Amino acid sequence: MLMMENNEKRLYVLIDKSLEPVYGCVQGGHAVAQWLLEHPNQKWDNSYLIYLYANVNLYRMKLIMNHKDFSEFREPDLNDKITALACEDDGNLFKNLHTVKTKGSKCFGRHRLPK
Numbered sequence: 001m002l003m004m005e006n007n008e009k010r011l012y013v014l015i016d017k018s019l020e021p022v023y024g025c026v027q028g029g030h031a032v033a034q035w036l037l038e039h040p041n042q043k044w045d046n047s048y049l050i051y052l053y054a055n056v057n058l059y060r061m062k063l064i065m066n067h068k069d070f071s072e073f074r075e076p077d078l079n080d081k082i083t084a085l086a087c088e089d090d091g092n093l094f095k096n097l098h099t100v101k102t103k104g105s106k107c108f109g110r111h112r113l114p115k
Contacts, residue, residue, distance in 0.1 A: 010048035011035065017053040020099050023101050024084070026050060028100075031071040031084035038071050044088050045073040052097040059094075063087060063092055 013031055015024035028051050060082060063070045070087035074080040
C-alpha cells in the first residue's frame with residue numbers, strides 16, 4: 001500500500017472483477033465522474049487515483065456497513081448492473097484487493113497523476 005504524502009486524498013475506484021481491464025476502467029471512469037457530480041465539495045485533488053478489482057456488490061455492502069461515502073455506477077447496457085464504485089479513503093478497507101492490470105503490465109492502478 002502506498003504511504004500518504006502531505007495528507008493528499010486518494011480516490012479508490014473498485015471495478016467489477018468479472019470485467020476485462022479496459023472495459024472495467026471505462027466503467028471506473030463513469031464512477032469517478034459520478035463521484036465528482038455527487039460530491040462537489042470533495043477534497044480529492046486529482047492526484048492519487050487507484051483502480052482495484054473487487055466484488056463490487058460485496059464491497060458496496062462493506063462501504064455501507066463502515067459508513068463510508070461512495071458513488072456507484074450502474075451500466076445501462078448491462079441491465080443497470082453495478083460495475084464500479086468510487087470512494088475517497090485511506091485505503092485500509094481495500095488492502096486485500098488487487099490493482100487492475102493489463103496483459104504484460106505490472107500495474108496501472110496505483111499512480112500519482114501529474115499536476
